[in-house]
Amino acid sequence: MQHMDILNRVKADTQVLAFDIFGTVVDWHGSIMREVQALYPHVDANAFALAWRAGYQPAMARVRSGELGWTRIDDLHRLILEDLLPRFGLSHLSEAERVHLNRVWHRLDAWPDSVAGLARLKQRFTICSLSNGNLGLLTNMAKRAGLPWDCVLSAEVFRAYKPDPTVYLGVAKVFDLSPHQVMLCAAHHDDLAAAGACGLNTAYIERPLEFGASQIKDVSPQPGNLLHAHDVMGLADLLGC
Incomplete structure (x- = not known):
């Protein structure tokens, strides 16, 4: 009652x-997995999605601490992505390909x-x-x-x-x-x-x-x-x- x-x-x-x-x-996880699998079949899409999201809180912490000025999530996602690409064998991606992949967060x-x-x-x-x-x-x-x-x-x-x-x-x-x-x-x-x-x-x-x-x-x-x-x-x- x-x-x-x-x-x-x-x-x-x-x-x-x-x-x-x-x-x-x-x-977010399933969406990123599906897109990464379609674009880059050789990449472990599950690990890629989890690693990208794992960088989210540390990146925001850099803004909260004042290390970075106010930064949009789009730009934080790109900073995290740049660290991920070498780890997953994607260092060769062009700027256009990087921009497109980063915008996967708009397509969830x-x-x-x-x-x-x-x-x-x-x-x-x-x-x-x-x-x-x-x-x-x-x-x-x-x-x-x-x-x-x-x-x-x-x-x-x-x-x-x-x-x-x-x-x-x-x-x-x-x-x-x-x-x-x-x-x-x-x-x-x-x-x-x-x-x-x-x-x-x-x-x-x-x-x-x-x-x-x-x-x-x-x-x-x-x-x-x-x-x-x-x-x-x-x-x-x-x-x-």
Whole structure:
């Protein structure tokens, strides 16, 4: 009964659902694997995708520490890629080929439930992205994958990367709302914990295959999250959409 009361309150209070993107709404691992396999069959596409993503947090840490000035994710992805190419026998790629490969992050496929689930949620809530990905990347991705955002928000807008509170509180500020009127929806407990510390409500979305079949994630519920959904369609069910 208590959980139902909380759920009803949240459904009444929440106006904006802000979604993490990489791994939550789109399948970065599978998408990169498929493209690398098609372009460069001799490369271990699984290892390549995992290595590229593994460079993500260290690259952002260089920005947070001040070693690098504000740098878009597109440019950080390119820095990581340059380190990867020799390791995977791809040093011979031309500049045009490198640019095309780096933009694979603009071409990520949505998880099968994402578009339909977002369309249902959009009927009741304002839905937006809240990603460290830059605006151009997120817009191109949404257009290609058919993601029906009401608004594309990015860390680029706030010139800070998650988990900086500026990003989470920035969503509420953009829409002139209190933090509790915004819910972050993500497949990453650390992202949700940081949002919750800023007063946002949180919904965990299970993505056990985010890192591929070789590294299945533990998607067990954690008590800090208000909602726990199997996928985006399941979140729509929980929120009565």
